[in-house]
Amino acid sequence: MAAPDDDLEVELELGLDEPDDDAALRARVAARLGVAVATLAPIEVRRRAIDARRGRVRFHLTIGFAPAAPPPLGAPDPREVAGAPVVIVGGGPAGLFCAYQLARDGIASIVLDRGKPVQARRKDLKGLTRHGVVDPDSNYCFGEGGAGTYSDGKLYTRAHKRGDVRDVIEVLVRNGAPERILVDARPHIGSNKLPQVVTALRERLEACGVEFRFGARVTGLGVEVRDGRREVAGVELADGTTIAARTVVVAAGHSARDVFDWLAAAGVGLAAKSFAMGVRVEHPQPIIDAQQYGRAAGHPRLRAAAYKLVHQSRAPIVGATAAAGAGAATVERGVFSFCMCPGGWIVPASTEPDGLVVNGMSLSRRDSPYANSGLVIGVEVDDVAALGLRGPRAGLEVQRRLEQAAAIAGGGALRAPATRVTDFVRGRGSTTVPDTSYQPGLAAGDVGEVLAATGLALAPRLREALRAWGARMRGYVTDEAVLVGVESRTSSPVRVPRDATTLTSPDLAGLYPAGEGAGYAGGIVSAAMDGVRIARAIARARGA
Ligand SMILES: Cc1cc2nc3c(=O)[nH]c(=O)nc-3n(C[C@H](O)[C@H](O)[C@H](O)COP(=O)(O)OP(=O)(O)OC[C@H]3O[C@@H](n4cnc5c(N)ncnc54)[C@H](O)[C@@H]3O)c2cc1C
Structure with a gap:
């Protein structure tokens, strides 16, 4: 039996329709090593990744050889205390x-x-x-x-x-x-x-x-x-x-x-630290699948597709303007997708009755018809200080302003203010919004105004980022996508x-x-x- 050492790994690339059962993988590994299948020690998949770049979908597998007596998972066990x-x-x-x-x-x-x-x-x-x-x-x-x-x-x-x-x-x-x-x-x-x-x-x-x-x-x-x-x-x-x-x-x-x-x-x-806040975006999942998988979208072996987006914005942010003076227009802050949930639901994550917070989750099957993600803008300690808010807990006050503004704009009972992405990019609110996974329901309006309640110019940065992402990903900026307010708890503003x-x-x-x-x-x-x-x-x- 060919029993290579534990460190030997074989990288395999598989197309969408190629079999990936044990027998098929053993045959591929044996061929790669130039040995007979029958002489090969038991194999194990150590890592499985999907590569959908340029619309060509491939699976990358790292295959290793199973040790004769693998150590128990999660050892050592807890013992009597x-x-x-x-x-x-x-x-x-x-x-x-x-x-x-x-x-x-x-x-x-x-x-x-x-x-x-x-x-x-x-x-x-x-x-x-x-x-x-x-x-x-x-x-x-x-x-x-x-x-x-x-x-x-x-x-x-x-x-x-x-x-x-x-x-x-x-x-x-x-x-x-x-x-x-x-x-x-x-x-x-x-x-x-x-x-x-x-x-x-x-x-x-x-x-x-x-x-x-x-x-x-x-x-x-x-x-x-x-x-x-x-x-x-x-x-x-x-x-x-x-x-x-x-x-x-x-x-x-x-x-x-x-x-x-x-x-x-x-x-x-306590010390103040940087954090991020913004909104959650929701698209029909097939739009994201088509962007990521191209013509392979819908193939039974493909799970609901995910994405990750980053944009550096230099649009003025009120806090930075005041803090950095005349050079403020060049202050750069990241705008990024956060906690993307393919096939997921937007959920109310409020902890205070007068504030609205949304977040995202999904079931293991990731089979809801929607894809949602946080879209958040970095906020630095200086940005908060420039609003006249001082001390280590000042960032909490900015979060609270945003959450309370969202609760009011939603009209109560955790309904969330929402704007179609296309309207938001044009700098206006919406009078209607598409169906959503968010069960308490959406209130069509202007999430740009809700973001403005923080005193920070978050909306212009998000607008700029959405334009850039829309140019890169066909269908990302669409009437069918909606921004839902607000995603305020991405990270702690306090250390x-x-x-x-x-x-x-x-x-x-x-x-x-x-x-x-x-x-x-x-x-x-x-x-x-x-x-x-x-x-x-x-x-x-x-x-x-
Ligand atoms: C909807 C949602 C989706 C998320 N999705 C993901 C994801 O996919 N992947 C990921 O990595 N992260 C995700 N997160 C974030 C992740 O859950 C947190 O980063 C993580 O749980 C933080 O762990 P923690 O133990 O530090 O704090 P927490 O999980 O926040 O736990 C703190 C605990 O302290 C308790 N507590 C608070 N105050 C007191 C008190 N005064 N007395 C006694 N108990 C108290 C709370 O009840 C709570 O149980 C998600 C969060 C939410 C809300």
């Missing part, structure tokens, strides 16, 4: 993976989440989409599994630590995620499958002694001064109880604005500083800011990786 528990505020990807990694080292934790477990949370999501009712503790952002649970479940990340990315993906597969995410170049789970994975992760941890409490909103930190040093002493909950702890991880996500208030009240330093070595707050010993809300992640995988990083730092500090 003991000792003084770490308190983790937030059961999103950062908090959950922090607890998981701690349990691998046998360290106990209590995970507190303001929201509900996945099943009960599902009912509140119905309330949001069908009746426009926002529960500020249970919604698309808050609850078991955090914003990751009913998200789209795309697992791409810009993080470069391949071993750590692989570990997160393996743990997800170990807990019920589909195995194809181990090999897909652009892995995706889908919001129908994520809830089971999140539940399985929690149950595995509970079996090891990790405690989870839902409906447990943290409202403050206990602080003690020992030997002249400020240390965290525990957390206070909304029901008036307290939990004593010398180690507290805050992984509360970027939508929990109240968390920034109580962190500041406990003397924890909670931490020491580069200990990963603790320099202002409060024992406090570990983590995940997206603290400004150290953007997406499910990077938030999970940050949770793991924090757990390793805690284990180091405890000498575990």
Whole structure:
């Protein structure tokens, strides 16, 4: 049997109609290596990518040789925990993976989440989409599994630590995620499958002694001064109880604005950071498929097509104009597509009853007739300062302005203001809009005016970008596409500083800011990786 070493990989390119079953792939690999098929060791697909450039669709496969006894996925397993528990505020990807990694080292934790477990949370999501009712503790952002649970479940990340990315993906597969995410170049789970994975992760941890409490909103930190040093002493909950702890991880996500208030009240330093905001665009999926796949669009082996767009704009932005003076017209800001969801739905991701936020998700099959994507404009700290808004939490105020303007323009019950892309590019609103995946419904109007409520000139930059993209992608600027307001929660406008070595707050010993809300992640995988990083730092500090 030809048993090449584990590192040997064979790259294959397959056309749309070429077979890709094991026998066919073995034949191709054997031919490539110049050996008989019968003598070939078992093969495995290690990576699968699709290349649709210039309308010629090909699959690129990386084939390796399966080791005789592969190590178990997601090893090591969590084990029975003991000792003084770490308190983790937030059961999103950062908090959950922090607890998981701690349990691998046998360290106990209590995970507190303001929201509900996945099943009960599902009912509140119905309330949001069908009746426009926002529960500020249970919604698309808050609850078991955090914003990751009913998200789209795309697992791409810009993080470069391949071993750590692989570990997160393996743990997800170990807990019920589909195995194809181990090999897909652009892995995706889908919001129908994520809830089971999140539940399985929690149950595995509970079996090891990790405690989870839902409906447990943290409202403050206990602080003690020992030997002249400020240390965290525990957390206070909304029901008036307290939990004593010398180690507290805050992984509360970027939508929990109240968390920034109580962190500041406990003397924890915060810093403003750049972020992005804009709208969501929705096209009929066949338009995007035709753009990406050309004549191959509709082929049964092709999934709903995705796209990624970037444009650098120099159009004046009010903040930059004031900040940079006469040279402001040359200030460049990125306009980019964000969290593109092929075959997806636009969903209401509001967390406050007077503000409207939209986001996108899809099921694992990605089979809705629509393609949606965030289209957002970069906002720098200087832009916000030029509006006269100062301090580390100023960006939250700009987000709020946009969300409240959208809620008013939509007319209530989470209806979203919307403008046809063609009208927007011409600088005007719409009187009618096409059908949409957004269940609370759209209100035809002018999203340009909604964007202007921030005080920043976001609309001219987006207009310029859409013109450029329309010139590049036939059919992108069309009457059938609609801009839906607003996409305001792409990233946190606040960072909670931490020491580069200990990963603790320099202002409060024992406090570990983590995940997206603290400004150290953007997406499910990077938030999970940050949770793991924090757990390793805690284990180091405890000498575990
Ligand atoms: C609709 C939607 C689609 C998305 N699609 C994708 C995608 O396809 N791919 C991707 O990578 N990312 C996606 N994201 C973003 C992704 O979900 C987040 O980047 C990720 O979940 C951040 O993880 P986190 O653990 O840092 O915070 P979060 O997931 O936000 O979790 C924070 C948790 O803290 C809890 N909490 C907040 N305040 C308190 C408090 N005071 N007390 C107790 N608990 C508290 C919340 O209930 C929440 O469960 C999507 C987000 C949404 C909303």
